[in-house]
Amino acid sequence: MSMNVPRRIPYLVLIAxxxxxxxxxxxxxxxxxxxxxxxxxxxxxxxxxxxxxxPQSANGFFADRRSVRDPIExxxxxxxxxxxxxxxxxxxxxxxxxxxxxxxxxxxxxRGQNRFNVFCSPCHNYDAKxxxxxxxxxxxxxxxxxxxxxxxxxxxxxxxxxxxSAGQNLMPSYADKIAPIDRWAIIxxxxxxxxxxxxxx
Amino acid sequence: xxxxRFDMAVKLGGAAxxxxxxxxxxxxxxxxxxDVADVGYRPEQPVPFSHKLHAGNLQISCQYCHAxxxxxxxSPVPTTQTCMNCHTIVLPESPQLAKVRESYEKGEPxxxxxxxxxxxxxxxxxxxxxxxxxxxxxxHGPVEQMGVVSQYKPLTMGWCLECHRNPEANxxxxxxxxxxxxxxxxxxxxxxDSTYIYKPIAAQVQESEPMVVPSFGNSMxxxxxxxxxxxxxxxxxxxxxxxxxxxxx
Numbered sequence: 001m002s003m004n005v006p007r008r009i010p011y012l013v014l015i016a017x018x019x020x021x022x023x024x025x026x027x028x029x030x031x032x033x034x035x036x037x038x039x040x041x042x043x044x045x046x047x048x049x050x051x052x053x054x055p056q057s058a059n060g061f062f063a064d065r066r067s068v069r070d071p072i073e074x075x076x077x078x079x080x081x082x083x084x085x086x087x088x089x090x091x092x093x094x095x096x097x098x099x100x101x102x103x104x105x106x107x108x109x110x111r112g113q114n115r116f117n118v119f120c121s122p123c124h125n126y127d128a129k130x131x132x133x134x135x136x137x138x139x140x141x142x143x144x145x146x147x148x149x150x151x152x153x154x155x156x157x158x159x160x161x162x163x164x165s166a167g168q169n170l171m172p173s174y175a176d177k178i179a180p181i182d183r184w185a186i187i188x189x190x191x192x193x194x195x196x197x198x199x200x201x
Numbered sequence: 202x203x204x205x206r207f208d209m210a211v212k213l214g215g216a217a218x219x220x221x222x223x224x225x226x227x228x229x230x231x232x233x234x235x236d237v238a239d240v241g242y243r244p245e246q247p248v249p250f251s252h253k254l255h256a257g258n259l260q261i262s263c264q265y266c267h268a269x270x271x272x273x274x275x276s277p278v279p280t281t282q283t284c285m286n287c288h289t290i291v292l293p294e295s296p297q298l299a300k301v302r303e304s305y306e307k308g309e310p311x312x313x314x315x316x317x318x319x320x321x322x323x324x325x326x327x328x329x330x331x332x333x334x335x336x337x338x339x340x341h342g343p344v345e346q347m348g349v350v351s352q353y354k355p356l357t358m359g360w361c362l363e364c365h366r367n368p369e370a371n372x373x374x375x376x377x378x379x380x381x382x383x384x385x386x387x388x389x390x391x392x393x394d395s396t397y398i399y400k401p402i403a404a405q406v407q408e409s410e411p412m413v414v415p416s417f418g419n420s421m422x423x424x425x426x427x428x429x430x431x432x433x434x435x436x437x438x439x440x441x442x443x444x445x446x447x448x449x450x
Contacts, residue, residue: 030237043232048320
């Protein structure tokens with residue numbers, strides 16, 4: 001073999017090695033990841049997982065493995081406001097649901113709009129007219145009332161509070177999702193949507 | 202100098218040792234670097250719930266199901282009752298919902314597989330971040346586009362600090378998509394045309410003016426008072442994660 005023949009620089013090999021090196025560095029630094037259904041392997045878990053009750057997680061201490069315990073029978077958690085009326089008790093509403101008559105500040109109305117859009121709009125739509133984005137065209141769910149009609153506008157605030165809290169017909173109770181003060185804010189916002197139809201306030 | 206056989210043995214042995222060392226390195230590296238290993242965790246859930254359908258297409262706000270996230274440190278996984286609010290009427294016979302109906306009738310919770318978890322010695326308060334108007338996507342990624350949810354961000358301390366030291370750079374783009382401001386989702390189909398997504402953070406905060414008035418509902422304390430040009434800013438003294446006991450308590 002002659003020593004004088006200059007060796008050609010293997011560009012292709014260099015490029016390939018460079019690409020592999022870049023890929024390895026990206027993977028090691030976490031820039032490139034891929035999906036896995038398996039839980040991540042943790043050799044040194046750095047005490048990430050303690051044996052303690054975490055909200056809504058499984059816990060071997062209890063026979064039914066729930067860390068969230070049901071309240072003891074006949075007790076109510078401190079600060080929890082339980083709505084006392086059932087779905088059929090709509091005639092008792094005026095003595096139970098006392099309108100706190102919050103000042104209709106911009107913030108209260110924005111809060112009402114926020115809660116209305118989150119919890120009510122899936123069925124009643126953002127404008128409360130009932131043509132929502134979920135059931136329209138799917139034919140699943142008929143007869144969602146237009147809340148801006150006069151019949152609804154004539155309901156008192158206490159009655160609307162009752163319907164939100166205890167449900168009505170197909171509508172379930174939202175007492176566990178919307179705090180009482182937020183329900184009043186929703187009612188004020190609904191009144192602003194009803195405009196002239198809002199006779200009951 | 203050596204026999205051909207010995208030469209071959211040395212080469213093979215070297216290759217074997219190299220391969221084993223490489224595999225051991227990778228296993229230990231990904232075992233230790235939890236931030237790298239955790240991203241992309243996409244477990245199979247007991248019920249094939251699609252966030253893409255519910256939050257993306259149907260535009261149901263995150264907080265409809267994860268109700269209470271704005272007043273609680275823990276972001277609640279919805280109860281079976283929440284599913285049945287609609288699914289008593291919508292698709293009541295669907296075989297994919299068999300476990301939901303069973304859970305509802307027996308009163309036993311569905312065991313969803315947890316994806317996002319900070320270490321047990323650290324506390325992440327959801328409520329504070331929601332009330333500082335940080336969008337869900339900032340930490341959870343584009344959940345409304347995920348058919349099956351996976352972890353999107355590493356959720357390590359370094360990652361937390363990266364955002365807290367420079368929030369403007371990290372939370373601007375995605376902010377109002379999940380409706381933290383108004384409860385109204387923004388249609389993912391029109392996302393490119395959305396006037397919200399490319400707006401600078403200062404303008405977004407001005408638009409959301411009502412939210413910065415304190416004391417309402419369950420959240421009776423004032424919203425973050427420290428701000429830079431009207432933006433709730435965690436960098437200011439006393440508010441931030443520069444204090445160890447902000448998260449480790």
